[in-house]
Amino acid sequence: MSFFKKNIINLLVKKGVTFAIFRLPNSKQTNLIVQKTNGLHKTEFEDIENVDAFVVAEFRSAKTNIIKYIKADFSYKTSDDISGLTKYLKGLRNHENTAPNNQYAYLSKIEYLGKTDYIIDKLKADELHKIVISRISAMELASRLDLDSFIEKSLEKYPEAFVYLISSNETGIWTGASPELLLNKTEGHCETCAIAGTQLLSEYDKFHFWGQKELEEQQMVSGYIEKLLSELGIKDYTAKGPETISAGDIVHLKTTFKIEASALSDKLGVFIKGLHPTPAVCGLPKAAAFRMIENAESHNRELYTGFIGPWNLHGTSQLFVNLRCAKILNNKVLFYVGGGLTASSDAKAEWQETVNKTKTLLSVIENL
DSSP: OOGGGGTHHHHHHHTTOEEEEEEOTTOSOOEEEEESSSSOEEEEGGGGGGOOEEEEEOTTHHHHOEEEEEOOSEEEETTSOOHHHHHHHHTSOOOOOOOOSSOOOOOOHHHHHHHHHHHHHHHHTTSOSEEEEEEEEEEEOSSOOOHHHHHHHHHHHOTTSEEEEEEETTTEEEEEEEOOEEEEEOSSEEEEEEEEEEEEHHHHHHHOOOOHHHHHHHHHHHHHHHHHHHHTTOOOEEEEEEEEEEETTEEEEEEEEEEEGGGGTTTHHHHHHHHSSOTTTSEESHHHHHHHHHHHOSSOOTTTTSEEEEESBTTBEEEEEOOSEEEEOSSEEEEEEEEEEOTTOOHHHHHHHHHHHHHHHHHHHHTO
16 A cells, blocks of 8 residues: 555654655656654765765755755655554654745736846846746645645656655755756766756647747757866766657756766766756856846745755665745645746746746646
8 A cells, every 4th residue: 555545744744754755757666765853964065975865955055065965764665564654753743834924925927027028138238148037926725735645646647757745844845846857876877967948738739849049048058068067077978869858738858968977986066066056947157147046036946946856865866956846835835936038038928938837736736
């Protein structure tokens, strides 16, 4: 029997325990890890090879150089016997979730269009090549979300995505279905990818066409990875793409880079730091785009466009950019969405792109 049937996720949250539940893309196996202590563990990028845990890195970790992670004091797969965990949880007090609902900044459509038009003018003046501006879209809940049902439905709907739900006193409850790999490490090679450009699957099925703006975005992201590899003196890699991939009801352009593991043997932490945040979620030049995001966005991205995933955990090391994600509060769900702006962008089209991106998790909640 699946541990979802035992209401384990709702129980873990009720007890205020730090945990992560996740499933890798195209896998049939769901994993649950639980940490006995409350606080997240921390390390620096350069020391990531010493970590064996579930990584939870914020967007601003690019500035702080700090990676956080959840240790696997308990570890289970979908059909494992969880009686030991249940017994442990029964011995804990219930935790009162006191996270405030009113500390988040929401942009109206008019405010978003005004801010986006201003930034596009800056891009036309060649101050930046690209910048990704995000916003928060809130959904009120009539009752507390059944997390076990929600994550089970998410796993069913998005088999090709990295689906997860985490909870800690430090982060609150976050969930997502990300299509974007940051890094996959195996014994023989490491793999990363450039994903950019977005359109509705229904539109792509009609015309099988990508516009100039989306093609330029994709080339910028791919070019950045190639430049990073060159700066690290890495020549042993292959690039495949761009190809069209689907993520639920939307599609993207993707180029995959495969790098010999030996070429990254003493540079892995530096390489990950160079990748994060990717131009697909930040912009180019990256440092200037990062600064503008800090000044232009009225909200804290927190885990949105950071990276997450198992690292040296049960023989698996895969990190994903935290996209198509949401933060779950007591009576509200906050969807974090963004879009890449270039000089050829249209503010109204960018607004619609962010609306489309909310549908990934929104469609699951609406069908519960």
